[in-house]
Amino acid sequence: MSSETGSHDNVPDDEKLPRAHEGHGETATRGEDPFANPGLPPHENRVQDVDERAAKRSERTVALFFTVSMLATVGFIASYVAFPIDKIIHVWPLGDISALNFSLGLTLGLALFCIGAGAVHWARTLMSDVEIADDRHPIEAEPEVRAKVMEDFRQGAKESQLGRRKLVRNTMFGAMALVPLSGVVLLRDLGPLPKDKLRHTLWAKGKLLVNENTDEPLRPEDITMGSLAFARPEGLDPHSEDYNTEIAKAALMLVRIEPDDIKDKQSLDWSYQGVLAYSKICTHVGCPVSLYEQQTHHVLCPCHQSTFDLADGAKVLFGPAGHPLPQLKISVNKDGYLEAQGDFAEPVGPSFWERG
Amino acid sequence: MKKLSARRRHPLAALVVLIFALAATGGLYTALAPADEAKAAKGSGSSLAIKEGKKLYAVGCASCHGTGGQGSSDGPSLVGVGAAAVDFQVGTGRMPAQKPEAQAPKKPVKYDQAEIDQLAAYVASLGPGPNVPNKSQYDPNESDAAAGGELFRTNCAQCHNFTGEGGALSKGKFAPDLGDVSKKHIYEAMQTGPQSMPSYPDSVITEKGKGDIIAYLETVNSEESDSPGGYGLGGFGPVSEGLFAWVFGLGVMVAVAVWVAARTAKAKKS
DSSP, X not given: OOHHHHHHHHHHHHHHHHHHHHHHHHHHHOTTOTTOOOOOOOOXXXXXXXXXXHHHHHHHHHXXXXXXXXXXXXXXXXXXXXXXXXXXXXXXXTEEEEHHHHHHHHHHHHHHHHHXXXXXXXXXXXXXXXXXXXXXXXXXXXXXXXXXXXXXXXXXXXXXTTTTOHHHHHHHHHXXXXXXXXXXXXXXXXXXXXXXXXXXXXXXXXXXXXXXXXXXXXXXXXXXXXXXXXEEETTOOTTSTTHHHHHHHHOEEEEEOOGGGOOOHHHHHHSBTTEEEEESBOTTTOOBOOEEETTTTEEEOTTTOOEEEGGGTTEEEESSOOSOOOEEOEEEOTTSOEEESSSOSSOOSSOOGGGO | OHHHHHTTTSTTHHHHHHHHHHHHHHHHHHHHSOOOOOOOOOOOOGXXXXXXXHHHHHHHTHHHHXXXXXXXXXXXXXXXXXXXXXXXXXXXXXXXXXXXXXXXXXXXXXXXXXXXXXXXXHHHTTSOOOOXXXXXXXXXXXXXXXXXXXXXXXXXXXXXXXXXXXXXXXXXXXXXXXXXXXXHHHHHHHHHXXXXXXXXXXXXXXXXXXXXXXXXXXXXXXXTSOOTTSOOGGGOOHHHHHHHIIIIIHHHHHHHHHHHHSOOOBOOOO
16 A cells, blocks of 8 residues: 555656557657557556656545445444434435434445545556556467366266266256246246136226215216316225225216217216216326317326327327227216216236236 | 726627616516506405406406317317316416427416306306315325325426426426425315316326325425425426536536646736
8 A cells, every 4th residue: 555566656647658659659750551450549657657746645645535434334333322313404405304314324434425526536657557458368278278177077977977867866856857847836926816806896886986085975067167076986985905905996087078078979878967977097108198288178188198088988199009098987876976887898907918 | 987888899798788777678678568466346245256257258268268268279168178277377377378399387376266266167167177275175184195106206207306396398498396385286286287287187187195195295395394305496306406517516626627727826027
């Protein structure tokens, strides 16, 4: 680490210097070949290479970085011991933050940064910076080395008696062939297969449409022209354990469009006086699509910009989605509340192989 | 001048000229653009509000929305939009629209509140619609910001972002930032569904729910609410944050790597 060694290392560099010069001069004189290799440019010494005092200064700077890093590590341990976990301090310009988090981050960051900065400064000022060209070597080993390896292998095979003791060999192959089976058996945990779960939601004939905001069943007159409402099936408790699993499939968005403006015949038949109920789950990768533009009746998915036309059976207008949003057939019951006429006719959400 | 001429082949010269040209064009436009103050005579009596509003309407609105509010190819029908829609659209400067575009943006208000009230009274007389909310509706004494946050995330956050920063929609439309919108105008927007936004009538989000949403927005966007992450980069999420990380984060790393491998200061040739 001493600068004596550093400057000693640099002595051969100075000796190489004239050689580089020679090489350069040599190619330059061969004027007849315009594409001749010009060789390396002449090496120029750094201040630290010629001035021992400058090298000493660099050494001290590097040592200072490493010392600061050591102190910062000590500071890290001290902060861990000193600060209680719930102490909040005000640090400009960060605001109110945890004293423990702030000091741990600051000291560890400083410790790591100083090691890096010291190493970089060391490399830039003291380590040799002489340009060298390294020739490529063939990857293949020497013929003698290869012959020796093959001979060793044959001898090892003979000494282990692998060829002679057939029982040992065969049982070993058997054991090694069977071990991976344990991994194959564990793949069972990827299952069980979803069976028909992907094709069915909680919606069923006669289930009321419950307003997500008010927890009250919706009436058709609640959905005014240009409004947007979200509904879940009656009986699904938002605090139940399987709520997220079920709402992820059953989430429903409701809009009202002038029946004359609904272009798709089946969509019109499945609506009630212009109230349309569509799945809120994008058919691309299952994001909730509900960026509804009420003037155009387009609904946009925030993830990949798939755009669906709710006035035309939720046909895909743009983006990567492969299917229209499934529509839920709705009607009203005798009390005037909106109710489902059954489950979605097709699987909601992203496509899958067996979807058809 | 000679100095300037000497630098005309500098690599950055084209950029400097471009910036000057842009600044000059923008400045000239601002200075010379017609300030179309479409102001009409102020009305006085509230009993005459509808009549006065009709006069204002004929001057400022009828060219697009039709002489009787029936709408035209340039503007939708105003029958049944109610006083709240007028108070929002005119009160935030969105109407009268400056030019046909994807979406009429917020701009300086052209009418004073008395004129807006007269216009609202006239439009409300065309057909039944939501009234301008009163203070107890949009700024109730008791509100639940936590419940409002839940409602906001279910109904509003898909377009307006988690704390109302807004975001992009299709074909140049966008959901605006809600940070500097007055409570009354937020309430009116939920009630009437301006432009691309769907409406949320009381049957979808109750009056109390709307008050809670306003309380939530006030809580998360107020001066007191902490921003522990520091500068929020607009709060838009991955687009601005990713751009920052790629341009500045990686840019600094590339610059440092170049510097580390660069030639160090050489000793003077002796």
